[in-house]
Amino acid sequence: MESVGDEASHQHGKRHQPTIQTSDSIFTLPILPLELITEILVRLPVKSLLKFKSVSKSWVSLISSPDFIKNHLNLSANNKDNTYHRIILRDSHPPRDPKVCPLRSLLDGDFVTEAYDFDYPMKNTTSCFWTVGSVNGLICLEVVYIGLFIWNPTIRKYKTLADHGTELNDDDTCSYGFGYDEVHDDYKVVGLFFIDNGDYPYDVTVKIYSLKSDSWRQIDGFQSADLASDFAKSVYGKIHWMTSEGEIIFIDLVDEKWATLNHPCYGEDLRLKLGVFGSDLSIFTSSAELWVLKEYGVEESWENILTIKTHDIYDIRPLFIKSNKGEILLMLGSTVRIYHLEDDFVSPNKTVGLTTYSDSEIYIESLVCPILQNEPGTQITQS
Amino acid sequence: MVKLKSNDDKEFEVEEAAVIQSEMIKNMIEDGCATSVIPLPNIDSKTLIKVIEYLNKHINMGKAAETGEEDDLKEFDEQFVNMGWEELFDVIMAANYLNIHELMELCCQSAADRLKNKSVRAVREMLKITNDLTEEEEQEIINDAPWAFEGPEIDDTVN
Numbered sequence: 001m002e003s004v005g006d007e008a009s010h011q012h013g014k015r016h017q018p019t020i021q022t023s024d025s026i027f028t029l030p031i032l033p034l035e036l037i038t039e040i041l042v043r044l045p046v047k048s049l050l051k052f053k054s055v056s057k058s059w060v061s062l063i064s065s066p067d068f069i070k071n072h073l074n075l076s077a078n079n080k081d082n083t084y085h086r087i088i089l090r091d092s093h094p095p096r097d098p099k100v101c102p103l104r105s106l107l108d109g110d111f112v113t114e115a116y117d118f119d120y121p122m123k124n125t126t127s128c129f130w131t132v133g134s135v136n137g138l139i140c141l142e143v144v145y146i147g148l149f150i151w152n153p154t155i156r157k158y159k160t161l162a163d164h165g166t167e168l169n170d171d172d173t174c175s176y177g178f179g180y181d182e183v184h185d186d187y188k189v190v191g192l193f194f195i196d197n198g199d200y201p202y203d204v205t206v207k208i209y210s211l212k213s214d215s216w217r218q219i220d221g222f223q224s225a226d227l228a229s230d231f232a233k234s235v236y237g238k239i240h241w242m243t244s245e246g247e248i249i250f251i252d253l254v255d256e257k258w259a260t261l262n263h264p265c266y267g268e269d270l271r272l273k274l275g276v277f278g279s280d281l282s283i284f285t286s287s288a289e290l291w292v293l294k295e296y297g298v299e300e301s302w303e304n305i306l307t308i309k310t311h312d313i314y315d316i317r318p319l320f321i322k323s324n325k326g327e328i329l330l331m332l333g334s335t336v337r338i339y340h341l342e343d344d345f346v347s348p349n350k351t352v353g354l355t356t357y358s359d360s361e362i363y364i365e366s367l368v369c370p371i372l373q374n375e376p377g378t379q380i381t382q383s
Numbered sequence: 384m385v386k387l388k389s390n391d392d393k394e395f396e397v398e399e400a401a402v403i404q405s406e407m408i409k410n411m412i413e414d415g416c417a418t419s420v421i422p423l424p425n426i427d428s429k430t431l432i433k434v435i436e437y438l439n440k441h442i443n444m445g446k447a448a449e450t451g452e453e454d455d456l457k458e459f460d461e462q463f464v465n466m467g468w469e470e471l472f473d474v475i476m477a478a479n480y481l482n483i484h485e486l487m488e489l490c491c492q493s494a495a496d497r498l499k500n501k502s503v504r505a506v507r508e509m510l511k512i513t514n515d516l517t518e519e520e521e522q523e524i525i526n527d528a529p530w531a532f533e534g535p536e537i538d539d540t541v542n
Contacts, residue, residue, distance in 0.1 A: 040494045056516060259498045
């Protein structure tokens with residue numbers, strides 16, 4: 001934000017103000033240095049920032065810069081009121097349209113929250129979709145029979161992934177995971193393709209997609225395993241699956257190597273559900289214990305943070321903890337509730353606009369763009 | 384007690400426990416450079432009074448949570464940032480210079496909240512920024528996310 005006067009005098013070495021200057025130019029002297037403007041802008045919601053890109057040249061380059069986008073994401077993710085977290089809920093009954101609402105409205109107060117309709121890639125097709133995962137404000141979607149998409153619902157942009165090129169027949173299955181490789185600053189999708197060759201175990205092909213290269217590569221090193229669930233869980237740049245033996249296997253997106261992760265529930269219970277709780281990996285056992293890996297990579301940091309005493313546990317999916325208040329957001333059957341730890345109480349259903357939910361995905365509002373610079377992308381136009 | 388001097392030569396005495404919320408002054412005290420008056424050539428007395436008011440109120444921040452004074456402090460913060468735009472900028476610059484993290488965060492968030500729903504024209508006027516984008520560049524930015532420029536919340540007033 002240099003003033004017009006400064007530029008003119010640098011260029012021409014004139015002592016006097018150029019005559020083209022109007023009296024307004026005096027006020028172009030910045031009151032706040034760009035460093036402090038940055039401190040303010042980084043605290044704005046995404047919609048405001050997209051609007052304020054058109055303030056001036058220095059603002060557009062600031063708001064588009066990778067450092068700014070990263071700082072903005074970190075502040076939004078760590079906001080103590082969860083102001084920038086949103087949750088997508090999907091109706092389990094046709095037409096199965098997804099709805100969205102601020103996470104905070106579900107966590108706060110006794111108000112009933114309205115969940116809104118919103119647009120998503122390929123909405124006009126009749127295919128249903130699954131969310132593969134969410135990281136840094138990006139959501140990976142699988143639209144059945146159509147393909148995979150990496151989508152930022154906040155900036156309303158998405159990228160259609162290249163075809164993975166593995167032919168799947170009716171009896172074949174696949175499972176995808178989505179995460180962020182911080183070292184290479186790349187978003188990656190891992191696909192496990194289980195090919196039914198008429199013989200057990202299935203042939204497994206593993207492919208990894210990189211957003212930067214927009215291509216799939218086959219990788220080795222996967223020890224064939226039966227998955228307990230097709231849903232992969234991604235934290236700290238690693239994608240995890242629960243096997244039918246109750247073992248957690250994961251791939252590190254940085255070196256693309258497979259390993260197993262020890263956990264305290266191994267061997268006791270084969271109905272373990274893997275989850276992401278807040279930003280940590282979690283296990284929900286069939287005796288309604290929620291275990292959270294507080295410090296990734298430190299086996300001793302698995303902590304049993306709660307045991308839900310009442311209700312049919314087969315129907316419970318813990319989603320999010322309200323900071324320090326002993327309250328947990330969870331799905332109970334097909335409703336979203338708050339569980340109060342201290343008095344073992346479940347609040348009444350808090351959402352309207354949906355009848356029953358089948359799954360949910362929490363994401364953060366961010367400026368992270370799935371489309372690389374100078375690449376034609378797709379924008380969702382929506383009212 | 385620590386003595387601070389504003390750029391209009393007014394002196395203020397502040398308790399050490401309060402003033403060390405400023406990383407800059409804390410470092411000076413630790414280095415033994417705060418034996419006499421600390422001159423603050425970037426801060427006028429009006430702004431310094433505001434900053435000291437904040438420091439004195441937040442002196443027992445850590446204790447507030449235990450004694451249930453959290454709400455009281457929250458209310459104070461809300462009242463504190465209820466000031467004019469220019470005054471808020473002065474406090475932001477002072478908080479940045481003195482390196483008072485919490486005050487910086489409070490004031491920058493307040494500035495962000497005020498700007499959030501403003502129109503582009505209003506922001507340029509409030510921050511005295513000249514639009515140096517060409518019409519085509521500006522249109523391109525609007526076309527990239529036209530929905531960000533629409534909505535009942537958009538406020539074209541300058542205050």
